[in-house]
Amino acid sequence: MEQREASKPRFDRSSLPVVAALFFVIFAVLEGVIFYFALQGGLGWLMELNARITASLSSVIGIPVTLNGIQITTSRNILEIDPDCTAIQLMALYSALILAYPIPWKTRGIGLAVGIPAIAVVNIARLLGVVVASVTLSPQAFLFVHDYLFKVAMMLVVFGLWGWWLLYARRNVSQA
Amino acid sequence: MRGAMSAKRDIAVFVVVTLAWSVALAAFFWLLPKVTYNPADALITISAASVIMAARGVSWRRRLIYAAVVLGIFLLVDYWFLSSGMMHAAFAGLNAGDTGQSVTAVAYMVFAQALPFVILVLFVGRDPSVLWRSAPKGGADEPSEEDRDG
Numbered sequence A: 001m002e003q004r005e006a007s008k009p010r011f012d013r014s015s016l017p018v019v020a021a022l023f024f025v026i027f028a029v030l031e032g033v034i035f036y037f038a039l040q041g042g043l044g045w046l047m048e049l050n051a052r053i054t055a056s057l058s059s060v061i062g063i064p065v066t067l068n069g070i071q072i073t074t075s076r077n078i079l080e081i082d083p084d085c086t087a088i089q090l091m092a093l094y095s096a097l098i099l100a101y102p103i104p105w106k107t108r109g110i111g112l113a114v115g116i117p118a119i120a121v122v123n124i125a126r127l128l129g130v131v132v133a134s135v136t137l138s139p140q141a142f143l144f145v146h147d148y149l150f151k152v153a154m155m156l157v158v159f160g161l162w163g164w165w166l167l168y169a170r171r172n173v174s175q176a
Numbered sequence B: 001m002r003g004a005m006s007a008k009r010d011i012a013v014f015v016v017v018t019l020a021w022s023v024a025l026a027a028f029f030w031l032l033p034k035v036t037y038n039p040a041d042a043l044i045t046i047s048a049a050s051v052i053m054a055a056r057g058v059s060w061r062r063r064l065i066y067a068a069v070v071l072g073i074f075l076l077v078d079y080w081f082l083s084s085g086m087m088h089a090a091f092a093g094l095n096a097g098d099t100g101q102s103v104t105a106v107a108y109m110v111f112a113q114a115l116p117f118v119i120l121v122l123f124v125g126r127d128p129s130v131l132w133r134s135a136p137k138g139g140a141d142e143p144s145e146e147d148r149d150g
Helices: A002-007 A013-039 A044-060 A088-100 A105-136 A139-175 B002-031 B039-054 B060-083 B086-096 B099-124 B145-149
Strands: A066-068 A071-073 A078-080
Touching (some): A013 A088, A013 B099, A044 A066, A044 A071, A044 A105, A078 A105, A088 A105, A088 A139, A088 B099, A105 A139, A139 B002, A139 B099, B039 B099, B060 B099
Antiparallel strands (some): A071 A078
């Protein structure tokens, strides 16, 4: 019984301030790395990949676009994929949250393996939504959707994934 | 099976209420003078405050305190950063490749994006179901049995 208590991962209320502080530090480091690479032009491949996938899917759903590097030209305007459009900061936020909890690495690894691709997929859906909005909505409505609605939606997706993972981790920890 | 259906309904209610709160808080921010905050970063705070306000398993007092803390700290720091001129200098420096100003700009972004999550980690605790489950009668602030066990 004692052995089981000793091996039980520490994940209680008293550790929450440490989790919060650790999250902040990990995120600061990840954000610093992201900005360093962004300033060096190291995120170009990611922006191009997002642009290519979005342009391909746009054609699949019947919206003709022209792709030129990171620029997607629709019938009404030109959309440019910048580092923010790749959702890499959201992935960093989510990763920092997962890594900050003092629970088994396997559980954290599962959280990252599920969450990061999920954010990438949802982000592609968002970019596709941006393309659709750009050809169907008025410029003001497009700006509202792009600048406000989708940003809030993406944050809620990150909150949702974190909540899912926390439930999953809780079950694993309580079974440990 | 019935419990699973009930949990799904609770989560659906929570999502709808969260979206309603995000609209209400966005309207509140819309009414504020635009020079006191950065709209893009305010959206992260708005989203977090919406989740906090929609948390059915937590008392109104606790929800209001946490929402006020996250909104208040964000607005105070943002106001100070903008009104001191540091916001413009930092982001101009970032675009121009000035290392010192770039560090200031990144530090601001870390603050603006991490603050809502720090508050949420403390608010949610170790049980995210407090967000969508109905509050128990007579003391929603009490930790759940499993929390006490933890």
